[in-house]
Amino acid sequence: MSGRRARALRAADKLRLDLCYRNKQGDICAPNAKQVIGHTSIAESVFYGGAAGGGKSYWLLMMILTFAALTPGIQCAVFRRRYKELHQSIIPQALALLPRRTYRFDKQLGKLEFIHN
Numbered sequence: 001m002s003g004r005r006a007r008a009l010r011a012a013d014k015l016r017l018d019l020c021y022r023n024k025q026g027d028i029c030a031p032n033a034k035q036v037i038g039h040t041s042i043a044e045s046v047f048y049g050g051a052a053g054g055g056k057s058y059w060l061l062m063m064i065l066t067f068a069a070l071t072p073g074i075q076c077a078v079f080r081r082r083y084k085e086l087h088q089s090i091i092p093q094a095l096a097l098l099p100r101r102t103y104r105f106d107k108q109l110g111k112l113e114f115i116h117n
Contacts, residue, residue: 021062022097035059061094069102072116086110 023029038046048056064076080086104113
């Protein structure tokens, strides 16, 4: 096992982050077919499109949170056409997925930072 992978596994163990898909009622559910393809792809770039409500933003959020939680020092960004849209959808979804002890969130900056002990 490479040193980088070993560090990532130790970080994941310390963080104890269990991300899972949830429906609008908050119940755990399986990802949809396109989300599964995106998660299992070994491609360097994944292009995921489709109509509104297809789970694209949720899939991206899960990918970013997982990667960021396992990779101390990584910086990721999510952009929307309007800043207000982040505070209405992506940010509340991200905060709802994460245990409070695992992150710091600066509301003014819209910046979420994982706590890697």
